[in-house]
Amino acid sequence: MYSQKVMEHFTNPRNVGEIPDPDGVGTVGNPVCGDLMKITIKVKDNRIEDIKFLTFGCGAAIATSSMVTEMVKGKTLEEAMQVTNRAVAEALGGLPPIKMHCSNLAADALHAAIKDYLSRSNGKKAEDRGEEKT
Amino acid sequence: MRRVYLDHAATTPVHPEVVEVMKHYMLQDWGNPSSIHSFGREARAGVDEARARVAALIGADPDEIVFTGGGTEADNLAIKGTAWELRNKGDHIITSAVEHHAVLHTVEWLEKQGFRATYLPVDGYGMVDPGDVEKAITPSTILVSIMAANNEVGTVQPIAEIARICREKGVRFHTDAVQAVGQLPIDVHALGVDMLSLSGHKIYGPKGVGALYVRRGVRLTPLLHGGAHERKRRAGTEGVPGIVGLGKAAELARLHFDERVAHYRRMRDLLWERIRERVPEVRLNGHPTERLPNNLNISVLYVEGESMLLNLDMKGIAASSGSACTSGSLEPSHVLLAMGIPHEVAHGSLRMTVGVSTTEEDTDYVARSLAEIVERLRAMSPLWNARAR
Numbered sequence: 001m002y003s004q005k006v007m008e009h010f011t012n013p014r015n016v017g018e019i020p021d022p023d024g025v026g027t028v029g030n031p032v033c034g035d036l037m038k039i040t041i042k043v044k045d046n047r048i049e050d051i052k053f054l055t056f057g058c059g060a061a062i063a064t065s066s067m068v069t070e071m072v073k074g075k076t077l078e079e080a081m082q083v084t085n086r087a088v089a090e091a092l093g094g095l096p097p098i099k100m101h102c103s104n105l106a107a108d109a110l111h112a113a114i115k116d117y118l119s120r121s122n123g124k125k126a127e128d129r130g131e132e133k134t
Numbered sequence: 135m136r137r138v139y140l141d142h143a144a145t146t147p148v149h150p151e152v153v154e155v156m157k158h159y160m161l162q163d164w165g166n167p168s169s170i171h172s173f174g175r176e177a178r179a180g181v182d183e184a185r186a187r188v189a190a191l192i193g194a195d196p197d198e199i200v201f202t203g204g205g206t207e208a209d210n211l212a213i214k215g216t217a218w219e220l221r222n223k224g225d226h227i228i229t230s231a232v233e234h235h236a237v238l239h240t241v242e243w244l245e246k247q248g249f250r251a252t253y254l255p256v257d258g259y260g261m262v263d264p265g266d267v268e269k270a271i272t273p274s275t276i277l278v279s280i281m282a283a284n285n286e287v288g289t290v291q292p293i294a295e296i297a298r299i300c301r302e303k304g305v306r307f308h309t310d311a312v313q314a315v316g317q318l319p320i321d322v323h324a325l326g327v328d329m330l331s332l333s334g335h336k337i338y339g340p341k342g343v344g345a346l347y348v349r350r351g352v353r354l355t356p357l358l359h360g361g362a363h364e365r366k367r368r369a370g371t372e373g374v375p376g377i378v379g380l381g382k383a384a385e386l387a388r389l390h391f392d393e394r395v396a397h398y399r400r401m402r403d404l405l406w407e408r409i410r411e412r413v414p415e416v417r418l419n420g421h422p423t424e425r426l427p428n429n430l431n432i433s434v435l436y437v438e439g440e441s442m443l444l445n446l447d448m449k450g451i452a453a454s455s456g457s458a459c460t461s462g463s464l465e466p467s468h469v470l471l472a473m474g475i476p477h478e479v480a481h482g483s484l485r486m487t488v489g490v491s492t493t494e495e496d497t498d499y500v501a502r503s504l505a506e507i508v509e510r511l512r513a514m515s516p517l518w519n520a521r522a523r
Contacts, residue, residue: 002444010444016514027516034438034458034466034481038516054516056478058440058459062514102459 003093006063013066015073017052024120026112029105035061037109039069043117048072048080053109060095060102064088068106077114083107137450138496142336142428142489143285143313144454148379149338155382156340156375167372168361177374184381188345191384192311192330193321200346200364201377205312205333206236207357208346209279211368212308212329213240215354216277217249220306224274230254230262230291231472232284237310238468241279250274259421260289260473268299278307282314282330286456286469286485287420288429290318297326306352312336312344316387317395317426328352334376338490339383343376394490398428401488401497406430408501413508419470419483431456431485434504436518437511438481445507451500456483478517 002010022040029035035057042050051073053065068088072080085107089095095103139147159180165173167181185196202208217227229241231253241251252270254262262280271278278300283290293309300307308329311320316337322330330347334340348354348367360369387394409416409432419431434442439457446453454460456467458481465471466480475483486500512518 007444010441011448013514018519034464034477036516054514054519056436056515056517057438058457059444060459061438062441098462099459101464 001096001099002059002063003095005091005093006059006095009063009066009092010059013053013062015052015066015069016054018054019050019052022113024113024115024117026109026114026116028109028112029057034058035102035105037061037065037105039065039109039113041110041113041117043077046078047074047076049074051110051113057105058099058102060099061105063092064095064103064106065109067091068110072110077117081111081114083110135450136496136499138452138500139491140451140453140486140488140496140500143485143487145335145341146338146489147491148335148340149383149386151386152339152379152382156379159374159378164374167374168363177372180374180378180381181372184377184384187381187385187388188332191315191320191388192332192347193323194347195350197365198322198347198350200348200367201372201380202344202346202368203342203373204344205234205310205331205336206344208312208331208333208344209234209236209308209310210240211346211354211357212331212348213237213277213279214244214357215367216306216308216329217244217247218355219353220276221249224276226250226252226272226275228252228254228267228270228275228278230256230280232256232260232262232286232289232469233279233281234285234310234312237279237281254280256289256472258474259424260284260287260419260469261421261424262291262296264292264295264299267296268303271299271303271305275303275305278305280307280309282309282311282320283318283426284420284469285313286467287431287473288313288426288487289420290314290424290426293327294325300328301326313426316391317398317428319391322347322349334380334383337383337387340376340379343373343380345380395427397490397492398426398488401492401494402428402430402486404494405486405488405497405500406432408497409504412501412505417479419473419475426487428488429485430487431483433475433479434482434484434508435479436482436515436521437508439483441511442482442484442504442507445511446500446503449503449507451503454485456485457481 019040163176167178333344439455440459470480
């Protein structure tokens with residue numbers, strides 16, 4: 001059912017874990033529908049310096065989590081925001097149609113982590129400038 | 135690499151003696167059983183013998199056995215056959231929420247044709263309450279269909295009690311015994327059921343053949359029209375190789391009943407014991423004692439079913455799961471949900487069904503393998519990590 005690339009990422013997932021003091025955290029999905037993904041990132045000079053994932057989910061969910069972290073490590077935040085769920089599936093050599101929904105969380109979790117970082121850093125900048133937090 | 139097959143509820147290998155008998159009716163006695171000549175008579179003898187063997191397994195008379203193309207067809211014949219036959223008498227069908235799709239989807243389809251249905255709930259173990267059956271019966275009820283034992287979690291239903299209630303109320307009772315035959319003692323006359331479905335490939339027989347027990351006097355509208363085969367209940371030249379194969383499998387199931395059941399129970403209990411020793415936070419799904427001897431269904435918390443199955447497969451171990459990702463739909467097994475099992479726990483379910491070939495070494499290998507797999511998957515799981523804090 002799964003391509004060799006998918007199985008490779010499933011058996012040897014990259015970047016598993018949780019960054020202890022992350023700059024951004026993105027949690028998407030819902031164990032009720034069978035998938036939950038948590039991505040933590042460390043940002044330096046507008047680039048993703050480090051990224052880790054934790055996933056509760058099937059083979060496709062784990063493989064796409066692993067792939068998305070591999071795809072964006074070292075990239076700028078803008079480049080990372082451009083990565084789509086479809087791009088992740090394609091990078092894995094495709095997924096069976098019935099599994100496509102499992103892959104939807106990977107890029108979403110990444111984007112959520114970046115947005116979290118941005119909202120934190122905006123808040124921090126506002127603080128530094130002595131402005132009120134909105 | 136060691137290969138361990140723990141999915142006997144899905145299918146079983148064909149017993150070599152069954153293959154021998156099937157070959158004979160393909161290479162030697164291959165006539166059409168309906169033909170008058172000797173070629174036909176030879177084949178007819180094989181079918182008759184198979185019919186007697188299947189009947190003996192379930193305590194029926196041979197002419198109460200209708201051969202079909204499998205368990206699903208037997209379910210369809212029992213349910214649709216009754217609906218069409220009795221539709222002037224009533225339009226209400228009672229079944230349970232944990233039936234196999236062959237029963238559920240058939241009843242749902244009949245609802246679209248204008249029949250009414252009640253899907254009885256089950257308790258946390260997946261068991262139907264006979265009292266609920268009694269309360270649900272109305273003057274327009276024409277059929278109650280409750281499985282003898284559940285394929286997912288192995289829970290054994292109180293069939294004798296339900297059959298008694300149906301008899302008292304004069305309502306026809308069908309039971310899908312596809313998983314139960316060969317594991318639970320069945321005597322259809324003593325039980326008092328009107329119809330019973332069984333399948334070849336669950337009892338070391340071939341795929342594509344099954345049978346419906348139909349109590350003498352119970353009339354059905356056939357699914358297949360054509361020749362007068364099976365006493366006009368199922369048209370079509372008899373699938374002789376499959377039928378004689380089913381017959382032989384039934385005979386072996388009857389002759390080896392006690393030793394097989396004892397073996398299944400021992401292997402299944404050993405497997406559970408060993409898994410429990412090595413894997414923390416697992417729970418049993420289904421009734422602890424009223425369950426099929428070969429069935430172990432557990433939920434491994436904080437981990438998802440398909441990822442476990444893939445890992446097990448890489449170690450040569452075959453099992454199944456009730457998780458959404460393995461169901462082909464977005465929902466986990468309807469059986470687990472009907473039992474009130476929370477979604478995330480249902481997603482971590484693992485069904486392992488032992489068989490004749492399962493050994494003690496297998497149970498040890500599986501337990502050790504599963505422990506490694508679960509540890510690895512939990513290290514990756516946000517739910518496990520959140521809990522550990």
